Amino acid sequence: MADYQSLDIIRRSASTEQPPRVRGGQEVAKLIDVSRCIGCKACQAACMEWNDLRQPVQTCQGNYTNPEDLSPSVWTLMRFTEYENPDGNLEWLIRKDGCMHCSDPGCLKACPSPGAIVQYENGIVDFISENCIGCTYCVKGCPFNIPRINPVDRKVYKCTLCVDRVAVGQAPACAKACPTACIMFGTKADMIVQAESRIADLNSRGFDKAGLYNPPGVGGTHVMYVLHHADNPRLYANLPQNPRISPIVALWKGGFKVVGLAGLALAAVGSFFHYVAAGPDETDSNDETVAFDMAHFEDDRNASEGRGNDVRPSH
Amino acid sequence: MSVLHTDELKRDEQIPRHVHDADRKGRVYVDRYNTTQRINHWITAALFTLLTLSGLSLFHPSLFFLSNLFGGGQDTRAYHPWFGVFLIVSFAMLFVRFVKLNVPNRDDVRWMRKLGNIVQNKHAGLPELGKYNAGQKMVFWGQSALISVMFVSGIVIWDQYFGKYTSIDIKRYALAAHSMAALIAILIIIVHIYAGIWIKGTTRAMIRGSVTGGWAYRHHRKWLRKVALGREEARAGEPGANDPHSPMPGPVSHGPAE
Numbered sequence A: 001m002a003d004y005q006s007l008d009i010i011r012r013s014a015s016t017e018q019p020p021r022v023r024g025g026q027e028v029a030k031l032i033d034v035s036r037c038i039g040c041k042a043c044q045a046a047c048m049e050w051n052d053l054r055q056p057v058q059t060c061q062g063n064y065t066n067p068e069d070l071s072p073s074v075w076t077l078m079r080f081t082e083y084e085n086p087d088g089n090l091e092w093l094i095r096k097d098g099c100m101h102c103s104d105p106g107c108l109k110a111c112p113s114p115g116a117i118v119q120y121e122n123g124i125v126d127f128i129s130e131n132c133i134g135c136t137y138c139v140k141g142c143p144f145n146i147p148r149i150n151p152v153d154r155k156v157y158k159c160t161l162c163v164d165r166v167a168v169g170q171a172p173a174c175a176k177a178c179p180t181a182c183i184m185f186g187t188k189a190d191m192i193v194q195a196e197s198r199i200a201d202l203n204s205r206g207f208d209k210a211g212l213y214n215p216p217g218v219g220g221t222h223v224m225y226v227l228h229h230a231d232n233p234r235l236y237a238n239l240p241q242n243p244r245i246s247p248i249v250a251l252w253k254g255g256f257k258v259v260g261l262a263g264l265a266l267a268a269v270g271s272f273f274h275y276v277a278a279g280p281d282e283t284d285s286n287d288e289t290v291a292f293d294m295a296h297f298e299d300d301r302n303a304s305e306g307r308g309n310d311v312r313p314s315h
Numbered sequence B: 001m002s003v004l005h006t007d008e009l010k011r012d013e014q015i016p017r018h019v020h021d022a023d024r025k026g027r028v029y030v031d032r033y034n035t036t037q038r039i040n041h042w043i044t045a046a047l048f049t050l051l052t053l054s055g056l057s058l059f060h061p062s063l064f065f066l067s068n069l070f071g072g073g074q075d076t077r078a079y080h081p082w083f084g085v086f087l088i089v090s091f092a093m094l095f096v097r098f099v100k101l102n103v104p105n106r107d108d109v110r111w112m113r114k115l116g117n118i119v120q121n122k123h124a125g126l127p128e129l130g131k132y133n134a135g136q137k138m139v140f141w142g143q144s145a146l147i148s149v150m151f152v153s154g155i156v157i158w159d160q161y162f163g164k165y166t167s168i169d170i171k172r173y174a175l176a177a178h179s180m181a182a183l184i185a186i187l188i189i190i191v192h193i194y195a196g197i198w199i200k201g202t203t204r205a206m207i208r209g210s211v212t213g214g215w216a217y218r219h220h221r222k223w224l225r226k227v228a229l230g231r232e233e234a235r236a237g238e239p240g241a242n243d244p245h246s247p248m249p250g251p252v253s254h255g256p257a258e
């Protein structure tokens, strides 16, 4: 996928240049109302169609989740959870898993290859495959366990939020295909308003813990969920409660790198100045003489007192 | 591995050293490293350099251009761990060769106390040292520990072959450990290289295999005594062995010395 001039890049992996800011475009978001999902997987099919991806047929794992996991060719996946609620009733929780398009993307932060991951001004986080070197640092950076490496070309893949459709004013393929309008797409501000009305509706139906999943730990996301059990996102196939970039990743990618490089430079420069200040440590001719004598006379204490002077060949 | 049984992996202390008269009159050269040791050292140094350049290119965006040295980012990513595999083999051989002479002792403590004088090239009151001083021993043990850490963590983050064996969280720790260990190891190597520049006559040891007697006398006097003594012992049986007026002898071998 190429970079689109119609979508300015506001962040670029492993790059320190100032990105363009003149347009200050609108943030978009996909809102997934899990309470309206019927598990039909039309979105999965639409994603395969639009992005031209085919996952080889697998075997059934005993539940409806199929294929069994995200993969280089499975960018979105309906995850089915059978949850027995405290009243003893079964709830079938279905969550459409995929990239959350974080405002503060851990994948982008971790990536060492300039321009392999970009964030557009509308908030979409995209992998630019031709710049990807296949290190899988992004896999470690992502708090949602999303990117998947393709062993064939050693490049990572994930949901693009259909950036190629969005750039020309279309909704993502999944949103277009969803028969219950469970997947909505629009500006992020509009989607938050939408979510509020959905949450009010759910509250009135007895889901008093219903809420919006737009986790602040990653600066908010451009894929948001309306959850009926927003107090416990883990119920939904382990959706993280408070996702944030792992502190270990933050440490590894943080100030330590700059301090470390400065340390290396300091050691080199410091060494040079030590040489300038203290000078080389040289062996003087007396050391050589004594050593010569030690090598030629058994008693080096005598030698060092100069016993060998008369036999040492003169220079 | 069959090489482990050949002469090349003789531990350093098992290898006889010689004292030679130098071309310059009144000087001697003292053997310090044999050919296989030197080759082993330089292979290790070359691999470490390749690892540093390829690793640093991924370490910080400002150094990504270094990946061009290896044919681009993908190739750099692919080659780096392989350099690491060769490094661990090469370094393990160095380790076996030199470990015994790098065991710390009391002299090292006394030497370290005088570090302030040593960096000013003042050697008065220093203890006589064996083959290695405390600084050299710290390089040895520091690199041993850090290369081990980098090897283990490097395997964990080598996604292509070992990606499936560990969890993402363990890989996060491994990446952080790997890059921090690399940083400290590079720092140590900078100091190591500088020491070779600062202390005149040192590089000769690793390039030609010998040092001047004066260098040995100034920096590793205990070691020099041992080598020189071994020489005397070897000469003891020869006629006129202890006659100071005998002509300058050629290389004389002797029993085990450091």
Ligand code: HEM
Residues within 6 Å of the ligand: A112, A135, B048, B051, B052, B054, B055, B056, B058, B059, B060, B076, B077, B078, B079, B080, B081, B082, B083, B084, B085, B087, B088, B147, B150, B151, B152, B153, B154, B155, B157, B158, B159, B175, B178, B179, B181, B182, B183, B185, B186
């Ligand atoms: C001993 C065996 C080693 C192995 C198996 C190893 C393996 C790796 C791997 C797999 C990576 C991730 C990038 C990639 O996939 O190529 C990496 C990164 C790196 N390695 Fe190594 N490596 C080793 C030794 C070293 C050494 C000796 C150094 C330098 C002193 C070094 C410095 C680095 C650095 C700086 C990075 C980048 C870390 C970052 O992005 O923060 N490595 N290594």
Ligand code: SF4
Residues within 6 Å of the ligand: A098, A099, A100, A101, A102, A105, A106, A107, A108, A125, A141, A142, A143, A144, A145, A146, A147, A158
């Ligand atoms: S969910 Fe993961 S892959 Fe997607 S933007 Fe966030 S960190 Fe990146």
Ligand code: SF4
Residues within 6 Å of the ligand: A013, A107, A110, A111, A112, A113, A116, A117, A127, A131, A132, A133, A134, A135, A136, A137, A138, A139, A155, A156
């Ligand atoms: S695998 Fe590709 S996208 Fe992911 S961190 Fe490495 S270079 Fe960046």
